[in-house]
Amino acid sequence: MTEAARNPMDPADETAIAPSHGRDLFSKFDALIAEREALLDTGVRDPFGLVMEQVLSPTRAIIKGKETILLGTYNYMGMTFDPDVVAAGKQALDDYGAGTTGSRVLNGTYQGHREVEEALKDYYGTAHAMVFSTGYQANLGLMATIAGKEDYIILDADSHASIYDGCALGNAQIVRFRHNSVEDLERRLKRLPPEGGRLVVLEGVYSMLGDIAPLKEMVEVAKRHGAMVVVDEAHGMGFFGEKGRGVFEEAGVEDQVDFVVGTFSKSVGTVGGFIVSNHPKFEVLRLVCRPYVFTASLPPSVVATAATSIRKLMHAGEKRAHLWENSRRLHQGLRELGFTLATPEPQSAIIAVLLADQQTTVLMWQALLEAGVYVNMARPPATPAGMYLLRCSLCAEHSREEVGRILEMFAAAGRATGVIA
């Protein structure tokens, strides 16, 4: 008789997954595991383990059986349930099937991928548009590919993880400047050796605090020092500028920006990423950009919803105005209640409430959820300067009444947790 071989994937056999020799590779996470357990042992709900059981609309979902107002999505323009968008997705499922099972450069480019790139070119008024499977991959691909070993990428210290990860994937020399500091950027540009290319990486809206970049000044400085410029407009597309292109449009620097990176997972309301550009050699990126080549393309239903949504966003002036009104009202209301906010005025659709520490932040987050509003909790290292935040992001579909209800719930939760008097 032989003993049954141990199956390392058998969840019932805990001994099977312990390594027989050498250090457990998971031991590096022990401090984080302990911190998390200590927090959950206090009886609070896990802010990073929430499940939306049903989604009723861009602004409502059922969470733990309770109807909850969503104030922590990036559904800025409320396009996820737009009837035309949903219909386009259903039609594409019928016509083209569930997925492409292939890379954009092989069997993964369908008519719909072409059409969404055409929609982007029309939206941004550019000669080229390249669609990736996520916004993360768009940044990963651009940073890793466009700058080589002899080149310099100069980026804002508060840049999104996808920008940092793209730098880590590539070989360029990476230089950081202090967040949103034009002087700091210029000092560093002046210190660069004359040889080598230069790419300055900026974001229109920085998503943790909801602050915007002084793009007019920054782009001017970057151009004066011979750099190419990329602006990530993930959180600005849809409601900044006359055409809704982003902060760079509002700043009047459209003709100076070499690349705009964006996403379908925020205002567009689905998933996907893109780069638009007027550079005459831009199309070569389709052959050399690994996060474009070595992954499956977006499903036909996704690109169909994205194309429909982008075309509708071109004529969304009223929604845009209502979103800004919501942002202004929430900012003013929270300030009047006595909360500390990350920006002195509402600069975007993100309003970040600053709190003292993790415990207070989780308690406040939970009190809000139990009252019926979901916000994002954000903590270091995702946040700058070790901040604990409750991040509120508004939607054009939040009604005036909903914003009023949200403020009432913030007042009650703030008093219950002692955050406000």
Next chain:
Amino acid sequence: MTDRDEIFDKVSQLIAPFNKKGVTLAEATTFAGDLEWDSLIVMDFVASVEDEFDILITMNMQAEIETVGQLVDAVEQLRSDS
């Protein structure tokens, strides 16, 4: 005092505001281990060193620098290059 000593002293002064535990600084003092700095402190500190010496310490170089002594060597090298 050699150039290198001067750089060491200047670097020590720049470390001071971030040296919350009052660790005594030596060549072998490590930023992550002894000083317990996280990535946010490193960013602020590197920016202050860059501005003090009018140099650039790329993130690629930062990845190789673990001790105060290694940083002083890097500053000395970068100053002579520029």
